[in-house]
Amino acid sequence: MSGVFSPARAKIKERTLRTDKWWLQPLITFAVLFSFIIYATFRAFENANYFVEPLISPFYSPCLSQACIAGSTIAGFTPVSAHIANFALSPALIILIFPLGFRMTCYYYRKAYYRAFWLSPPACAVAEPHEKYTGETRAPLILQNAHRWFFYAGLVFNVFLTYDAIISFKNAEGQWGHMSVGSLVLLVSSSLLWFYSLSCHTCRHTVGGRLKHFSKHPVRYKLWTWVSILNHKHQQFAWYSLAAVAFADIYVRQVASGAWTNFYFF
Amino acid sequence: MARNIKLRIWRGDSTDGALKDVVVEANEGEVVLDVIHRVQATQMGDLAVRWNCKAGKCGSCSMEINGKPRLACMTQVASFGEEETITVTPLRAFPVIKDLVTDVSFNYKKAMEIPAYEHPKDLAPGEARMEQIDVERSQEFRKCIECFLCQDVCHVVRDHEENKKSFAGPRFFIRIAELDMHPLDTLKNRKKTAQEEHGLGMCNITKCCTEVCPEHIRITDNAIIPMKERVVDIKYDPARWLGSKIRRREGL
Numbered sequence: 219m220s221g222v223f224s225p226a227r228a229k230i231k232e233r234t235l236r237t238d239k240w241w242l243q244p245l246i247t248f249a250v251l252f253s254f255i256i257y258a259t260f261r262a263f264e265n266a267n268y269f270v271e272p273l274i275s276p277f278y279s280p281c282l283s284q285a286c287i288a289g290s291t292i293a294g295f296t297p298v299s300a301h302i303a304n305f306a307l308s309p310a311l312i313i314l315i316f317p318l319g320f321r322m323t324c325y326y327y328r329k330a331y332y333r334a335f336w337l338s339p340p341a342c343a344v345a346e347p348h349e350k351y352t353g354e355t356r357a358p359l360i361l362q363n364a365h366r367w368f369f370y371a372g373l374v375f376n377v378f379l380t381y382d383a384i385i386s387f388k389n390a391e392g393q394w395g396h397m398s399v400g401s402l403v404l405l406v407s408s409s410l411l412w413f414y415s416l417s418c419h420t421c422r423h424t425v426g427g428r429l430k431h432f433s434k435h436p437v438r439y440k441l442w443t444w445v446s447i448l449n450h451k452h453q454q455f456a457w458y459s460l461a462a463v464a465f466a467d468i469y470v471r472q473v474a475s476g477a478w479t480n481f482y483f484f
Numbered sequence: 485m486a487r488n489i490k491l492r493i494w495r496g497d498s499t500d501g502a503l504k505d506v507v508v509e510a511n512e513g514e515v516v517l518d519v520i521h522r523v524q525a526t527q528m529g530d531l532a533v534r535w536n537c538k539a540g541k542c543g544s545c546s547m548e549i550n551g552k553p554r555l556a557c558m559t560q561v562a563s564f565g566e567e568e569t570i571t572v573t574p575l576r577a578f579p580v581i582k583d584l585v586t587d588v589s590f591n592y593k594k595a596m597e598i599p600a601y602e603h604p605k606d607l608a609p610g611e612a613r614m615e616q617i618d619v620e621r622s623q624e625f626r627k628c629i630e631c632f633l634c635q636d637v638c639h640v641v642r643d644h645e646e647n648k649k650s651f652a653g654p655r656f657f658i659r660i661a662e663l664d665m666h667p668l669d670t671l672k673n674r675k676k677t678a679q680e681e682h683g684l685g686m687c688n689i690t691k692c693c694t695e696v697c698p699e700h701i702r703i704t705d706n707a708i709i710p711m712k713e714r715v716v717d718i719k720y721d722p723a724r725w726l727g728s729k730i731r732r733r734e735g736l
Binding site for chain 2: 220221222224225226227228229230234235236237238325328329332333338339342343344345346348350351352353354355359360363364365366419420422423427428430431432433439449
């Protein structure tokens with residue numbers, strides 16, 4: 219017998235004596251993340267309806283292969299051969315490795331899925347069901363330490379997605395100065411991704427957190443204080459950006475398939 | 485206005501024990517520690533409970549109230565429903581001594597394992613100067629009252645007794661962070677030992693320590709995660725590792 223049932227501890231047979239709805243939060247987290255995983259997997263394999271002039275789904279951007287739908291590439295830049303993209307079944311399956319890796323190793327999401335999926339623990343002061351626990355000291359969880367590399371990759375992706383949002387201020391004929399619901403959707407999605415990335419704990423560490431002397435690095439200290447303010451809301455940005463990216467993909471898919479019309483404000 | 489409340493108190497020792505039901509009077513504005521004292525005075529004269537300041541500053545009256553690690557002196561009776569039974573047990577991560585009193589010596593052993601601040605050899609006592617912005621950073625960690633609620637709620641030791649030998653716990657991660665962020669501390673390898681000797685890598689960031697801290701120290705965000713990132717700098721980031729070898733400095 220281990221944990222709260224160890225011999226020297228108070229003999230209490232319940233795994234927890236909490237009387238509140240401690241199970242609700244992990245349940246909601248599980249439901250939302252699981253739904254997202256199912257949807258993202260379906261969309262990654264669908265390999266269609268991800269581009270309609272001038273909108274591209276964030277799941278398929280940047281599309282850097284000749285296998286991509288015509289017009290969806292960035293100025294015809296296609297360094298990834300069609301063979302690689304076809305071998306991977308869909309460009310999204312290559313692209314999504316990076317944002318998925320960023321979110322999987324994110325300090326906030328770790329809390330969320332360790333609780334909701336692995337029940338380690340399901341909630342505070344609720345005994346977990348596992349006999350043994352080694353945390354993030356062994357493979358595969360030691361790979362959580364690669365978070366900063368995914369953070370750097372995420373910044374590059376944000377640049378591409380911001381470019382997509384800017385491009386969406388064209389009309390279907392390629393003329394600038396127009397704005398549609400799609401432009402708004404991509405703009406909100408890319409902005410929230412920037413907030414999510416810049417509020418990241420690794421970002422906070424990189425800009426100034428690793429310093430021993432704040433006073434000797436006033437600029438980095440200032441940056442650290444700004445990122446710290448954003449960092450307070452990292453959890454919210456994590457969820458908002460996830461929802462915004464999913465909705466952006468749904469929107470582009472619906473417009474590309476002809477189910478919805480992309481309404482132009484001007 | 486006084487009212488009667490239902491209380492379930494765990495009574496026993498390391499060999500056996502059980503929850504005992506009592507009804508006790510509670511006055512307006514009273515905290516759980518007040519009603520426990522009333523039970524002790526009127527119904528259970530031998531009830532063991534550890535307490536001291538009754539102001540949330542000594543960290544003595546840590547216990548679990550309706551399953552949550554809390555300070556009894558800071559938990560208002562009025563925060564529970566009129567018909568709700570308040571269940572009070574000892575901390576469940578530590579060996580019980582009697583009733584609501586546990587043996588928290590695990591924490592003192594861990595405290596002794598953390599190397600102390602090391603002053604620069606070329607700086608005489610009294611000559612040390614620090615800028616306010618450098619002081620502020622670790623000031624948050626100095627608020628710790630050592631109630632050990634964070635240690636109690638941490639599932640690494642709460643749910644796995646065998647991890648106690650290799651895991652210092654959140655209270656001591658903030659101590660390590662405070663020292664590692666100290667501009668004048670000259671002890672090297674704090675990051676390495678945090679990972680390899682004090683079990684920082686076992687923490688999986690579930691933030692329960694932060695949730696229960698009565699001083700609202702952002703243990704996970706401001707101490708544990710920054711320390712994890714510092715460990716990545718020296719152990720899992722080849723670029724940073726190479727840079728530190730070339731420039732021969734651990735911190736900036």
